[in-house]
Amino acid sequence: MIPPRFKLYFQTYKKTLLLLVLAQLACVGLYAAAMKVLASITDSVFLKQNTLQEAAPVLLVLLLLFFLRKIILYLQKGWLRKTSLHCRQQLRQKLHRHTLVQPQAPDDSPKLLTLACESIDTLDDDWQILLPTLMALVVDVPFLLMVFACSDFLTAIICLVTLPIAPFLLYLLSSLTKKRSDEAWQRLAELTYGFHELICTLPLLKIFRQADAQRKTANQLIQDFSTATMHVLELAFLASFVLELITTLAIALIAVTIGLRMLNAELTFATGFFLLLLLPEFYRPLRQSGTAFHTAMNTNTSAEKIRQALADTNAKNLHERHASLPVPPAITIQQLSFTYPHRHTPVLENLSLQVPARQITVLTGSSGCGKTTLLTLLAGIYAPSAGEIYLEDQLLHTMHPRSREKLIGYLPQAPHLYQGTLRENLLLFQQAPDERCVQALRLAQLEDFFHSLPQGLDTCLGDGGQKLSQGQLKRLGLARLILQNNPVVLLDEPTSGLDETAEQAIIHTLSVLAKGRTMLISSHHPAVLELADKTIHLSEHSAKEAGTC
Numbered sequence: 039m040i041p042p043r044f045k046l047y048f049q050t051y052k053k054t055l056l057l058l059v060l061a062q063l064a065c066v067g068l069y070a071a072a073m074k075v076l077a078s079i080t081d082s083v084f085l086k087q088n089t090l091q092e093a094a095p096v097l098l099v100l101l102l103l104f105f106l107r108k109i110i111l112y113l114q115k116g117w118l119r120k121t122s123l124h125c126r127q128q129l130r131q132k133l134h135r136h137t138l139v140q141p142q143a144p145d146d147s148p149k150l151l152t153l154a155c156e157s158i159d160t161l162d163d164d165w166q167i168l169l170p171t172l173m174a175l176v177v178d179v180p181f182l183l184m185v186f187a188c189s190d191f192l193t194a195i196i197c198l199v200t201l202p203i204a205p206f207l208l209y210l211l212s213s214l215t216k217k218r219s220d221e222a223w224q225r226l227a228e229l230t231y232g233f234h235e236l237i238c239t240l241p242l243l244k245i246f247r248q249a250d251a252q253r254k255t256a257n258q259l260i261q262d263f264s265t266a267t268m269h270v271l272e273l274a275f276l277a278s279f280v281l282e283l284i285t286t287l288a289i290a291l292i293a294v295t296i297g298l299r300m301l302n303a304e305l306t307f308a309t310g311f312f313l314l315l316l317l318p319e320f321y322r323p324l325r326q327s328g329t330a331f332h333t334a335m336n337t338n339t340s341a342e343k344i345r346q347a348l349a350d351t352n353a354k355n356l357h358e359r360h361a362s363l364p365v366p367p368a369i370t371i372q373q374l375s376f377t378y379p380h381r382h383t384p385v386l387e388n389l390s391l392q393v394p395a396r397q398i399t400v401l402t403g404s405s406g407c408g409k410t411t412l413l414t415l416l417a418g419i420y421a422p423s424a425g426e427i428y429l430e431d432q433l434l435h436t437m438h439p440r441s442r443e444k445l446i447g448y449l450p451q452a453p454h455l456y457q458g459t460l461r462e463n464l465l466l467f468q469q470a471p472d473e474r475c476v477q478a479l480r481l482a483q484l485e486d487f488f489h490s491l492p493q494g495l496d497t498c499l500g501d502g503g504q505k506l507s508q509g510q511l512k513r514l515g516l517a518r519l520i521l522q523n524n525p526v527v528l529l530d531e532p533t534s535g536l537d538e539t540a541e542q543a544i545i546h547t548l549s550v551l552a553k554g555r556t557m558l559i560s561s562h563h564p565a566v567l568e569l570a571d572k573t574i575h576l577s578e579h580s581a582k583e584a585g586t587c
């Protein structure tokens with residue numbers, strides 16, 4: 039019944055969980071003591087006719103017990119919140135590392151988005167709902183059973199008999215709920231994917247006045263998701279209702295027996311009242327287990343998806359051994375094939391070629407023949423469907439991402455602009471002195487742009503900040519590459535979108551940057567071709583080397 043990830047929680051957060059269990063024990067102990075005091079006050083004031091003044095010190099003790107319990111509950115909540123946050127942070131970091139280690143399939147980003155946001159956040163319920171219920175079941179129920187057994191054996195026996203009904207009913211509901219919960223997650227993934235696509239293409243849809251037409255698709259996705267969620271909620275409601283009914287009936291049954299036995303003087307008022315006060319607390323974890331059970335179905339589905347996503351990484355035999363690699367290395371491609379998911383024909387098939395070290399190699403070919411695809415495979419963003427890519431004698435896809443990042447720099451056709459300062463956009467969370475940033479901007483022909491900025495390197499770029507033209511964005515990408523200082527540099531159309539003067543300047547920068555590096559450029563521009571030591575013409579599925587110039 040207990041999900042496997044809980045074992046991991048028990049191992050990782052052993053001390054915190056022990057503390058939480060002790061706090062739980064203290065809470066239930068204080069509650070039982072408070073109820074004992076309350077029963078005895080009621081007994082002394084109403085039945086034994088003592089005055090309130092006589093009961094006042096005992097009332098103070100009652101107040102103190104409630105106060106102490108509140109403090110422990112508050113601390114317990116805080117620990118649970120903190121541990122949940124830490125646990126989710128760790129998982130997000132793991133997932134982040136995984137996306138770097140495991141070359142992503144091109145269609146994976148919406149899936150990763152769902153995993154990193156919704157799925158991981160769902161695991162908060164493990165700490166806010168599941169673990170507290172589990173602790174109450176493990177600590178409160180046996181503790182109160184013992185208190186019942188010490189006070190009145192018959193009540194303890196009835197409680198014990200009614201106890202297994204709830205788990206049995208939950209077991210019956212489990213298979214049905216799991217299927218519906220899986221379905222709801224599937225609909226959520228489709229919804230995320232649909233919205234992701236819609237947002238990416240919104241400007242284009244607006245231009246072609248198709249934004250309204252897409253509303254129908256979005257509405258359908260929302261409808262499907264809400265229907266699937268409603269199905270899950272129906273079952274959750276049913277489970278809670280059944281448990282409420284059973285526990286209420288059990289409490290009523292025990293209350294009647296206690297009442298009858300008090301009438302027959304088999305039980306004193308103080309003991310009977312004390313037992314009646316404790317009964318709701320005894321059944322509380324059982325009532326909560328309905329909600330917890332529904333939550334567990336949901337979190338189990340998310341945890342399974344996260345586990346599957348992370349499993350491939352653990353299986354991969356990655357190594358960081360690149361110290362022995364000659365720098366800059368030559369690139370050798372052998373029998374490389376790549377097919378995009380949901381496509382029947384490969385973009386690249388049995389491609390073999392050599393990119394020499396310390397030279398500029400220019401990749402040409404008609405539009406759509408696979409130049410960008412080849413560069414992204416070399417950058418390790420996608421994994422090849424077949425064949426090998428070697429950096430000297432080392433296989434690229436067995437290399438650790440840290441090694442790959444150190445070795446290979448990549449300038450995509452449209453570099454991404456992050457919402458952040460110019461400095462953050464340049465350094466991408468690395469450290470470097472401001473002078474180096476300014477020097478890189480100068481080399482990438484962005485000096486004038488930099489001087490026009492009101493706050494220099496601290497100027498905010500991206501959404502809500504300074505916007506950049508396509509040409510400026512490309513040069514910003516080039517400045518990033520200059521700062522990264524990688525021995526292998528891959529550039530996709532570095533001069534597209536630039537005017538003639540900027541193009542000349544960038545070509546000069548490229549020739550400077552190429553010194554002591556292995557450079558592969560995808561381009562048609564005659565000026566870039568003039569730079570080439572070697573030209574490779576990529577036609578559909580094959581490559582022809584135009585030889586060394």
Ligand SMILES: Nc1ncnc2c1ncn2[C@@H]1O[C@H](COP(=O)(O)OP(=O)(O)OP(=O)(O)O)[C@@H](O)[C@H]1O
Pocket residue numbers: 144378379381385403404405406407408409410411412
């Ligand atoms: N994410 C993707 N999913 C499916 N197919 C894709 C994807 N990206 C590219 N393709 C297809 O792969 C083929 C090669 O595309 P690629 O962008 O690599 O060509 P290219 O030679 O770089 O073109 P260009 O010179 O116009 O940039 C094209 O037919 C394209 O439609």
